Amino acid sequence: MSDDSDDHGNRDRDEESDDLEAVLTTVRDRVDPDADERGRLREVADRLTERAEAAATDRCADADVILVGSTARGTWTSGDRDIDVFVRFPPDLDRETLEEYGLAVGHATLPEGHEEYAEHPYVKGTVEGFDVDVVPCFRLESATEIQSAVDRTPFHNQYLRERLDDDLAADVRLTKQFLRGIGSYGSDLRTRGFSGFLTELLVCEYGGFRELLEAAREWHPQIELDPEDHGRETFGDPLVVVDPTDPERNVAAVCSEENVARLQHYAREFLEDPSVDYFDPVDPEPLTESELQNHLERRETTPIAVRFDAPNLVEDQLYPQLEKSIEGITSGLDDRGFKVFRGTAIADDAAVIFVELAVSELPAVERHEGPPVHVRGHAEGFYDAYTDDPDAYGPFIEGGRYVTERDREFTTAREFLESDRLFDVGLGAHIETALESDYEVLVEDEVTALLEEFGRELRQYFEPSPRR
Amino acid sequence: MSDDSDDHGNRDRDEESDDLEAVLTTVRDRVDPDADERGRLREVADRLTERAEAAATDRCADADVILVGSTARGTWTSGDRDIDVFVRFPPDLDRETLEEYGLAVGHATLPEGHEEYAEHPYVKGTVEGFDVDVVPCFRLESATEIQSAVDRTPFHNQYLRERLDDDLAADVRLTKQFLRGIGSYGSDLRTRGFSGFLTELLVCEYGGFRELLEAAREWHPQIELDPEDHGRETFGDPLVVVDPTDPERNVAAVCSEENVARLQHYAREFLEDPSVDYFDPVDPEPLTESELQNHLERRETTPIAVRFDAPNLVEDQLYPQLEKSIEGITSGLDDRGFKVFRGTAIADDAAVIFVELAVSELPAVERHEGPPVHVRGHAEGFYDAYTDDPDAYGPFIEGGRYVTERDREFTTAREFLESDRLFDVGLGAHIETALESDYEVLVEDEVTALLEEFGRELRQYFEPSPRR
Numbered sequence: 008m009s010d011d012s013d014d015h016g017n018r019d020r021d022e023e024s025d026d027l028e029a030v031l032t033t034v035r036d037r038v039d040p041d042a043d044e045r046g047r048l049r050e051v052a053d054r055l056t057e058r059a060e061a062a063a064t065d066r067c068a069d070a071d072v073i074l075v076g077s078t079a080r081g082t083w084t085s086g087d088r089d090i091d092v093f094v095r096f097p098p099d100l101d102r103e104t105l106e107e108y109g110l111a112v113g114h115a116t117l118p119e120g121h122e123e124y125a126e127h128p129y130v131k132g133t134v135e136g137f138d139v140d141v142v143p144c145f146r147l148e149s150a151t152e153i154q155s156a157v158d159r160t161p162f163h164n165q166y167l168r169e170r171l172d173d174d175l176a177a178d179v180r181l182t183k184q185f186l187r188g189i190g191s192y193g194s195d196l197r198t199r200g201f202s203g204f205l206t207e208l209l210v211c212e213y214g215g216f217r218e219l220l221e222a223a224r225e226w227h228p229q230i231e232l233d234p235e236d237h238g239r240e241t242f243g244d245p246l247v248v249v250d251p252t253d254p255e256r257n258v259a260a261v262c263s264e265e266n267v268a269r270l271q272h273y274a275r276e277f278l279e280d281p282s283v284d285y286f287d288p289v290d291p292e293p294l295t296e297s298e299l300q301n302h303l304e305r306r307e308t309t310p311i312a313v314r315f316d317a318p319n320l321v322e323d324q325l326y327p328q329l330e331k332s333i334e335g336i337t338s339g340l341d342d343r344g345f346k347v348f349r350g351t352a353i354a355d356d357a358a359v360i361f362v363e364l365a366v367s368e369l370p371a372v373e374r375h376e377g378p379p380v381h382v383r384g385h386a387e388g389f390y391d392a393y394t395d396d397p398d399a400y401g402p403f404i405e406g407g408r409y410v411t412e413r414d415r416e417f418t419t420a421r422e423f424l425e426s427d428r429l430f431d432v433g434l435g436a437h438i439e440t441a442l443e444s445d446y447e448v449l450v451e452d453e454v455t456a457l458l459e460e461f462g463r464e465l466r467q468y469f470e471p472s473p474r475r
Numbered sequence: 476m477s478d479d480s481d482d483h484g485n486r487d488r489d490e491e492s493d494d495l496e497a498v499l500t501t502v503r504d505r506v507d508p509d510a511d512e513r514g515r516l517r518e519v520a521d522r523l524t525e526r527a528e529a530a531a532t533d534r535c536a537d538a539d540v541i542l543v544g545s546t547a548r549g550t551w552t553s554g555d556r557d558i559d560v561f562v563r564f565p566p567d568l569d570r571e572t573l574e575e576y577g578l579a580v581g582h583a584t585l586p587e588g589h590e591e592y593a594e595h596p597y598v599k600g601t602v603e604g605f606d607v608d609v610v611p612c613f614r615l616e617s618a619t620e621i622q623s624a625v626d627r628t629p630f631h632n633q634y635l636r637e638r639l640d641d642d643l644a645a646d647v648r649l650t651k652q653f654l655r656g657i658g659s660y661g662s663d664l665r666t667r668g669f670s671g672f673l674t675e676l677l678v679c680e681y682g683g684f685r686e687l688l689e690a691a692r693e694w695h696p697q698i699e700l701d702p703e704d705h706g707r708e709t710f711g712d713p714l715v716v717v718d719p720t721d722p723e724r725n726v727a728a729v730c731s732e733e734n735v736a737r738l739q740h741y742a743r744e745f746l747e748d749p750s751v752d753y754f755d756p757v758d759p760e761p762l763t764e765s766e767l768q769n770h771l772e773r774r775e776t777t778p779i780a781v782r783f784d785a786p787n788l789v790e791d792q793l794y795p796q797l798e799k800s801i802e803g804i805t806s807g808l809d810d811r812g813f814k815v816f817r818g819t820a821i822a823d824d825a826a827v828i829f830v831e832l833a834v835s836e837l838p839a840v841e842r843h844e845g846p847p848v849h850v851r852g853h854a855e856g857f858y859d860a861y862t863d864d865p866d867a868y869g870p871f872i873e874g875g876r877y878v879t880e881r882d883r884e885f886t887t888a889r890e891f892l893e894s895d896r897l898f899d900v901g902l903g904a905h906i907e908t909a910l911e912s913d914y915e916v917l918v919e920d921e922v923t924a925l926l927e928e929f930g931r932e933l934r935q936y937f938e939p940s941p942r943r
Contacts, residue, residue: 403939471871
């Protein structure tokens with residue numbers, strides 16, 4: 008019996024493995040850059056490195072140039088076009104000179120480039136279809152001496168180059184594509200998912216793509232990994248991966264609980280029933296007007312949207328403000344008795360705070376509890392105020408307190424959203440400014456006006472799945 | 476300046492006192508029994524006492540008879556018709572014999588009487604318009620030896636007789652009438668107010684009607700009085716008056732927070748602006764149909780009533796069960812998202828749980844939160860169940876948990892109240908039985924059907940005041 012069932016178990020596992028390997032072979036075929044793509048990248052990268060080196064050593068004999076990022080480590084997936092050129096200057100250079108040299112080297116390397124600003128200014132440009140950043144930094148002995156985040160990048164690069172062999176690099180590519188497919192790739196503040204560096208560390212730590220998924224399937228947050236076993240801090244994040252070059256930093260700090268759960272969910276789904284589908288990002292068709300109508304009739308909620316011109320911000324600034332705004336508006340509605348069922352904030356040229364309400368209309372009166380009758384001064388003031396108010400019911404006594412029923416300020420959610428009291432809720436600063444300039448409130452059927460610009464987002468909203 | 480304002484203050488106080496005294500004179504005139512009434516009472520009471528004594532000593536040479544209650548202490552208000560005759564037997568008599576003798580004496584004293592049952596059986600009857608109870612009890616040395624509540628009554632009677640002079644007795648009458656006027660007189664479980672004994676103790680303790688009101692005006696619950704300074708227990712009630720004959724008993728245990736607050740409120744109102752009105756119980760006109768319609772249109776709430784045949788119970792059993800039932804129904808509605816605004820339970824031949832809803836209709840879908848994704852067994856079970864359910868939205872992931880949106884069981888409060896799930900909420904036992912037999916649910920305009928039987932109660936509900 009036990010032999011039989013072992014055999015059976017092994018056969019099942021072998022079949023699964025075959026399925027899984029077949030799927031991975033298909034995906035590798037798609038995501039592994041071929042010799043041609045690798046050659047073209049190397050050619051451009053070498054040329055840029057040489058140009059940068061010449062321009063850098065012209066200015067500072069001690070400067071050097073390194074390639075960093077996924078294209079430098081062989082972990083990029085076919086079609087990625089990012090080349091990151093880091094120009095390192097000695098640490099005794101003052102910051103101002105570093106910035107001056109950095110920009111000069113950048114312009115020499117990318118004559119068509121333009122300046123952007125992160126922690127330092129740097130030059131960005133396009134060369135033969137590749138998106139190239141030329142970034143200055145200090146060359147330090149140890150990552151603990153870093154002066155800004157970019158100084159850490161060469162250490163990250165060094166750490167991973169020492170650990171990623173060709174097999175692991177290939178598994179990093181699979182993992183990145185899997186995370187893209189489920190909507191969890193990227194540490195931008197819209198996604199709050201897994202950064203490239205975090206993905207590479209996880210694959211190194213668990214020893215491969217499949218090994219990572221097998222571990223993730225069983226995760227119990229908080230999950231803590233500390234590759235260099237040097238962590239000294241306590242982190243509150245669901246996933247903690249202590250930076251191998253900085254014991255005080257969690258590489259996964261930005262990764263949300265949702266994305267940890269999403270990876271866990273799809274690790275289970277994929278290992279249970281492997282399919283290439285999981286590696287394809289969802290690209291929903293826009294929701295049609297009749298589909299929207301069907302959902303609204305089916306759900307019997309009251310949809311309501313606040314639409315305004317999106318403030319001109321990068322996504323990493325815009326999305327946190329949109330999130331703060333939808334939280335504020337949700338609280339503002341809930342506090343007034345309008346119950347929010349679910350909602351989402353979306354932005355393109357326009358931005359929309361979209362919520363469905365379970366309760367959108369309320370009685371003309373609201374209960375207003377006064378002080379306990381024994382708190383004499385307050386109690387008498389309250390009683391006198393409302394006993395003389397012809398519009399108020401009561402005061403009467405309940406549980407030792409005065410209670411009155413007075414006119415409710417807003418009997419519909421629309422009235423509240425169209426009033427100045429909307430500005431009493433917590434809104435992102437730039438969202439508040441945008442709303443002060445102009446906004447419109449769309450209720451029930453009026454929300455069909457959103458379909459033209461946000462049909463895809465509305466399909467995702469009305470057909471929710473673990474994927475994003 | 477200070478002399479002037481002192482004078483002025485005195486003059487105000489004097490005028491107030493004059494007003495107050497004038498009011499009290501009017502009320503005394505009404506509540507003090509005249510010589511004729513006192514004479515008739517004495518005559519009947521003496522005759523009953525003699526009859527009871529003869530019948531008691533016939534059976535037990537050691538028995539004696541005492542009059543107790545307000546008519547025995549001169550604290551009854553004109554028109555009260557209660558005569559309480561207590562027949563005391565020696566404590567070595569066994570209980571069975573006590574009950575046998577007690578009933579025999581009762582029937583001998585009240586030939587037309589009938590038996591009732593409190594802690595012992597006793598005989599009740601009517602003699603020349605007076606309601607007479609003949610109650611057997613043990614004659615004990617001290618109140619600490621009592622075997623049942625009736626044994627305590629002679630000690631209460633003795634205690635008050637020693638302390639109530641004519642002036643205090645007159646002030647007890649005023650106080651009782653004041654408490655009647657504001658709706659707080661009586662320790663029955665419908666009123667949960669001030670019992671006669673409690674009222675007499677309070678007047679004794681504070682030294683009069685006005686003194687009681689002046690103290691009550693400043694009360695800060697918990698208020699604790701311990702006339703004999705022998706309390707050893709800690710009580711949780713808002714008003715504590717330790718029984719002078721039993722250190723472990725709070726005479727005010729049944730007195731609700733509302734009634735304490737109500738006395739406090741009207742103490743302030745009355746002392747501020749004395750008027751005989753406060754001594755007149757409210758007797759509202761029935762609410763008319765057009766008035767009810769006006770209130771409903773004004774308030775924009777949704778009234779809903781559960782009407783059924785009142786179970787055949789004494790009020791002290793019925794009202795606690797009605798209260799439990801309205802609390803259970805309120806929780807049942809609130810838990811399902813139907814928000815109760817205010818409500819009341821009323822009973823006569825029919826009984827009604829009447830509530831106004833702020834929210835009476837909800838969407839077809841409800842949010843249903845599943846387990847955290849990391850709780851693997853539960854999480855997979857939840858996901859599999861709902862992902863295959865064509866009527867459910869999702870599951871999707873929020874805050875690390877699976878969430879689905881599924882059909883709501885009840886989208887209207889009426890559906891819930893008309894369903895068997897009504898019996899899942901906490902209902903009084905006899906109310907549950909009554910509802911099992913039959914009930915009807917009235918919504919919105921249908922509640923006008925209640926006006927015929929409960930017009931007075933509905934006026935009190937829709938025109939709430941501190942008074943009751």
